Amino acid sequence: MRKIINDADNVVSEMMEGFTGAYSRYFRKHPEVNAILSRQKREDKVALVIGGGSGHEPMFGGFVGKGLADAAACGNIFASPDPNTIYEAAKAVDSGKGVLFVYGCYAGDNLNFDMGEEFLRDDGIRTAHVRVRDDVASAPKERMEDRRGIAGDVFVVKTAGAACDAGLSLEEVVRVTEKARDHTRTVGVATAPAQLPGVDKPIFELGEDEIEYGMGLHGERGVLRTAWQPADVLAEKMYAQIKDDTDLREGDEVCVLVNGLGSTTITELAIVYRKIKKLLDQDGIRVYDADLNNYCTSQEMGGFSVTFFQLDEELKGYYDSPCWCPYYAKGELTERACAAGEEDRCTEEAEQGDETRKDPGKDAPAAAEPERERKGALEELSAEDARRMLVYIADKIIEKKPYLTEIDSAIGDGDHGIGMAGGMKKAKEALEKMTGEKNVYAVFEAAGKAMLMSMGGASGVIFGSLYLAGAKGMEPKPVITAEDLARMEEKSLRAIQERGKAEVGDKTMVDALSPAADAMKASCGQGLLPMLKAAEAAAAQGVEDTKKYVAKFGRAKSLMERAVGYQDAGATSVWLILQGMREYVEG
The missing domain is CATH 1.25.40.340 (DhaL domain)
Incomplete structure (x- = not known):
């Protein structure tokens, strides 16, 4: 596969130059390392630094913004950032309240971020980290600490950003972020391989009629290679595995993300969500919000993942907190999904919202008498x-x-x-x-x-x-x-x-x-x-x-x-x- 690049050795630096140039109102590149920094530096709060290998865009650099991360440390394609990049990114956004790192649980990331934290602590900067481990296919529950982080990054970063912006202490931010991580589960399948820039063949082989179930974001082997299956069959299998790994019960609420791995269309993601929603409705589990998008990708890999983020009142508050970056937004002008039987209520709310947006000065109903x-x-x-x-x-x-x-x-x-x-x-x-x-x-x-x-x-x-x-x-x-x-x-x-x-x-x-x-x-x-x-x-x-x-x-x-x-x-x-x-x- 031919890629639209110049020199394979300069892919990450040129990508970052173009990315920060396109969104220069919001981001800037660190002058010395491959890190993306928010231009809206917010003082007197815990700084949130995320990061990992490049090639997963818009994760990680695309999730820097209001209510999200303050900086992203970016490594080479599918490779962890080095300790110096992590150190310099955190130094640039630290405001004296400590730094929280959020990243996927991979050996290279764990080692490099640990080393970056050591350097920062030597400078007197307090640090903590939360490793995302949402991939239920990568290890059994009794070895939860060995699980990989995949598309669940989206919900964990969202929650961590809201907790940091709420002014919580470093200890409280860690508690809330760990809670979000522990309430997040994902399963993914690959339908076609990806190819690294400058390499002349894909990172793994997959037959035209084969699917790799439980595939990792970097092409790590899944738990099962199987014949091609219809969307509903895959969705049922993935739903069952996630549900078996959680304590979800009737009456619970979840956010659902159907995430494309790079070349999967929104049409395909929507077809998968259609089945997931029916299964949730059958079990009496309410969808608080849903998203179909390519947030956590693997170059042009074919396939998708399904993520459940199980909510309680505390997590719901942080999820609803406004955030914005060029690739992701939540808050006042966004809407939530409708649970089964609530379509009329949702239609009414949407129509009221449309009226407000048409006429921002439209008089609201008078406040009730005391x-x-x-x-x-x-x-x-x-x-x-x-x-x-x-x-x-x-x-x-x-x-x-x-x-x-x-x-x-x-x-x-x-x-x-x-x-x-x-x-x-x-x-x-x-x-x-x-x-x-x-x-x-x-x-x-x-x-x-x-x-x-x-x-x-x-x-x-x-x-x-x-x-x-x-x-x-x-x-x-x-x-x-x-x-x-x-x-x-x-x-x-x-x-x-x-x-x-x-x-x-x-x-x-x-x-x-x-x-x-x-x-x-x-x-x-x-x-x-x-x-x-x-x-x-x-x-x-x-x-x-x-x-x-x-x-x-x-x-x-x-x-x-x-x-x-x-x-x-x-x-x-x-x-x-x-x-x-x-x-x-x-x-």
Whole structure:
């Protein structure tokens, strides 16, 4: 087979030059080694570095981006990157919170990444790794550590990227990523061999009427060579093997990836998925999301793999967290698959989504009137009061999505309204499951954690912390007073400033939150409603003041003086949240 190359020795370097040139808005090549780095370097978070041999594109370099990896260390075709490439890639993206490596479990990768980690630790950089081992055909369950990593990389990298962007510690990122790895299973089949650039024959031989079942990504021998079989027969066999290797039961939810190995068409992948979906429906297992694509390839190898990613509520939160790179995206504008019997619901949701996309300024339904257990102004907040108040605030922010989008579009990238509405939707879902909760602080923590894990970007961490940081670590209480709420907001402000480094005058949400926290501290002795009125007024003035400032953070930073005259979207959201608190308490 003739390949479209120049010199076989320069395939990887020339590929990377072309790749980073085509997507120069998003990536850059490391100046010294074959590593791809995100241009949007995010500080104050665990750095995620992925990598492996080239030839599997778009994995690994194509999965660098927002909510995904910060860097990819790329080796030669089907060969692990060397320790220096791994070391330099990680050094380039480390921000002081540690580095997590995610890669497939192969001897060469294991040795080289281990050595790269040693070099980094010698420099005082904390590291950890998670080896993907989803290939159920490559070793039995009792030797799970010997299994290869194949297309399951997609789900593990997605989860790890979301956990890193959520601001979790290195230890927590490792825990979440290992959980994702252990909930991922894959089986693959090869229908035609691949050929390395510069080599005059394929990496293995396969007859026209033969299939290699359980083939590895580099042409490693599978578990069975068999005669050609129809798609439904292969799908049934693969489904049975994956299901036998898991604890999937009726009522469980999975994400499904049918991944092409290089030359398999979407038509063929869709035919396979059609059968997989029928089998899942028969067993009562719901498809939360599905994907048909060539993400983890082996040059032009023919064949496909089927991957199941078994979800729980925690993993679902990270999976739904927004991410984007030129080859992979999840988040606000993507939809999920319909479970059996839900087609009408999905059609209705899709039509509603179409209307929103046609007219971004279209008025959303008005927020529901506050549901209250008691009439009149509240003097304290029970756990149920707090739950209902935060649901009311969520509805209010969702209603204001077009307004926040318009404000952010003036000097930002226009996604603040989308992010806030998405985060509040997740917070509302979490809160609606908390009826009967007796600890007020647990209510705030649940809402904040749901926002933090679902919103992505800086807003997710900052606005999740608005609820979460103030409540975290507090002694459980069935009722809180004005003084308690004031202490919470002061604690949240400190955490947000420590994480984001913003001060009053930087044109951020701190411009509204800081004066509001000061007002709460000064007036909490007067009672809950007077305190919240003072906080709302202080936040409103803070929003107005942002019009005078030059932005020090975010997309507006590059506008310099041109940002003067426009209010900050984050500060506006803080004001709306405090306004919602006051409205609920006042009744």
